Amino acid sequence: MKREIHRLQVIMIVFLGVLSGMVLSACQGRIRDQHPGAVQVRIPMYSNNAYKLQTIELISIDDMRTLGGWAARFFLSPTLSRGKLVGMQPQINTIRTESGEYIATDSFSLQLLTLYAHMEKLTLLDDELGISRGDESREPRTVAIKVNMMSESGQPDSDNARYNGKLDAFLFAPYLREDLPLTVNAGVIAHEHFHSIFYKTVIQPLGDKYPGPDGNLHGNDQKLLKHFGFEEAASSENVGLLSERDIYHAVLLRGLNEGLADIWGWLYSDDTAFVRRSLPQVEESRTLSSGELKLKSTKELRAQAQAYHSWGNSNAVSYELGSQYGRILFASLNQFAGDPVKMKEMKKKMGQKINSALQKMTIHFQSLPGDEMMTTEFFLQQLQVEIPEVKIEYKAAK
């Protein structure tokens, strides 16, 4: 018996030795999952009309725990201070499987990981299409999540995503529905990403000439900024001073921004009904593959914009126009649906040409005489010149 106790104590001492070694190493700081270089992650991705878990390689992540890397920098429920977002950086929880893949261990971590992956892929897509953000150093995109925003009615906003050009930030309000969260919806993320392209290609170069305070429609950005304490930008009072011509152009450019953002969502995700996947209450008209290929005439849009004459109400007109642009461009590419290789090539080309047509439209808009208006057809005509191999067809109302 004595001998047995002695043996157990030897085991005990070995055990304590290992334990103290671990204690010392752990005291020197938590072992972090740092991985310069590529990592494999498993996230929900769209394919064949459904979202499924897929293994994706990410090349930009330096720190898996804080999701640090060049593609995105997250802020959790941030506030605004001196025109900048300030907030805590979230940390995600993952496990690593025997085969080396990272798997998120809770829904919020999975959403952040997926959002990060899309930010990386969208940046790489911009590179491929030759769309420069003007920062070759690869500054991470600012992505705010669980943002306490206000809706138009002054209620806490939920189930919404926006891009804000002044902050150059993507803002995601909490998602409370039972459908696909916006933070994993590839089409929605690409839609928002397009707003940043439009901001840098059209709104920023136009500067004071841009007819309105901001470029996209997901809620009133003025109220949002006011809520954040961004007084400088809170100039919605000036909206009442806009001329009839400015109101028309504001509705037109916002509509174009929304329509092209929907196309971008599809170009990137292959999903034609991505909005309804997260927000089923949104009208069927936002689905790219549905409806007639009509386009409002300049005259018709002028009359409608004038009739509403207020910002909140003209949103509906912009969305309606945006859906028309979206459906027309979708149909023009859908001619290649039978040939996946050609389709892929044309989608890429369409992405490039949308960008160059926007640049040309911006120059045209700047040079418009004070009494002339840009037509609703102008952008599509410009795009048709850029991409002659794709037939852009629609019924223009007279």
Add this chain to the structure above:
Amino acid sequence: MIKFFVLILSFVCSVSQAQQENTPQVFATVGPEFRSERNAEQNVAPKQMTSLSLGVGYSHWIYFLETGSFEETSGNSSLLVKRKFENYLGGVIFESETIFLKSKPFLAGLFGFSRELIDTTVTGQTTNDVSRPYWVGGAGTGLRLANINPIWVSIEVRLVFSEHQDPSPSVGGLLRLGLLL
């Protein structure tokens, strides 16, 4: 501080030669264990699991195997993540003869691994994943009610170090109810 604690524990271990002749005793306990864990929103929240221990005791020394687990679910019906955390540990308790607050104080050491099982459901399709084993070590101290043999009732405070968990070390607590026959 922790290094000091471990030194004390190994000292106690090597000097107590457990001179009395003893027959081995069966040790079996069950009880809730709490451990702190940081979530993605950076809040440290307690997690509760049920811990089961089985072992043998010789005089002041008890050697045991311990297992515990907890489950949690997050997300909505379109994106649901079910997480199961499992602990597999070996441990030793050294109990003092001194009576303090009608109880016998003890020191405990632990070593083993944990793993996590993740079931991710995306729009109705579930995928199951298992983590690789993550090393875990820990040390604890507690009090066991004296003079109610063979019933074991004890409370223990633990410091758990893990390769994977955050924060590490995490402070935990454990209530044990069982037998030492």
